[in-house]
Amino acid sequence: MNADNPTPEMDSAAFGASTETAADPAQQLAALEARLVEMSDAYLRAKAEGENIRRRADEDSAKARKFAVEAFAEAMLPVLDSLEAAIARPDATPEQVLEGVHATRRQLVQALERNKVVEINPPAGHKFDPHQHQAISMVPADQEPNTVVMVLQKGFLIADRVLRPALVTVSAPK
Template sequence: MNADDTKIEPTLDGAPGPADVRPPEEREATAAANEADLAASLAELETLRAKNAELSEQFLRAQADMQNTRRRAEDEMAKARKFAIESFAESLLPVTDSLEAGLAIQDATPEQIREGAEATLRQLKQALERNKVLEINPAAGTKFDPHQHQAISMVPAPGQEANTVVTVLQKGYLIADRVLRPALVTVAAPQ
């Protein structure tokens, strides 16, 4: 065989390449091994496809669960906002009833009116306290707290330390440790 008689067979990509000069048994063994590798690769590919489908389904379920949870939370928040004042309103109803009953009496004496007003005020304060609305009413001599008090003026107060409360002009209120309205106070001036 001369150099020109060399048999050229196409390669896998279709380009001509050198002929396989291995013995037929070796070529068959290689082909069988390639087929086994191909079968194993196909089995692995099917396994990966099944796993991918399973993970995709799990992802979609998790996403749907998350959307449902978000929607439920939004619904609960909307209901909480809508009915948050319900408890407070219920505790104010007896106060309303007392005021209406007092106004219904045509010939009440000033003492009766005062007693009724005091009883109604007690009811109102109890309703506020049940709903965590607490008074800010600092005693004279209490250190001025800018977070809970609003100074209206500074006045000379002999015998009292500077920057302390002299008088309360209007009570303040807290709601759950948050200032609803600061107490209006006069403060002792430095001497």
């Protein structure tokens, strides 16, 4: 036998059919139809499972978006309580009010830090970073060019992403 000239027996053997089953095409057809039904069922089950996974992921994502602010809101409640307590004391002295404002600010800073909100407050002489700072003006200064001279408004990061850039004045080139 030559591999270039296969015989009919080699063809049927190559496809997994023996000469005995080749004699009964009705049995082959029935077996193939059963296999088709089985594969169709498996496909439909896999497709349904994929759709269920996608639907559950969409629901989880929607819940995460809806309740993402929950921890932050919970951290802000003590700050609100302190402000309401201050309003409830109209007879407080200016010193007491100032002390309460400082305490409330500390609460607010702690609540922000717990929620990964940190301030951007570069010291004078710090290199200007356009990703975290917004230059309002350039002024002549006795320091390196393109460095922060003064912070006009602090900026904030939330989990390493700029929430608000720091507003700064920058030293002009000499």
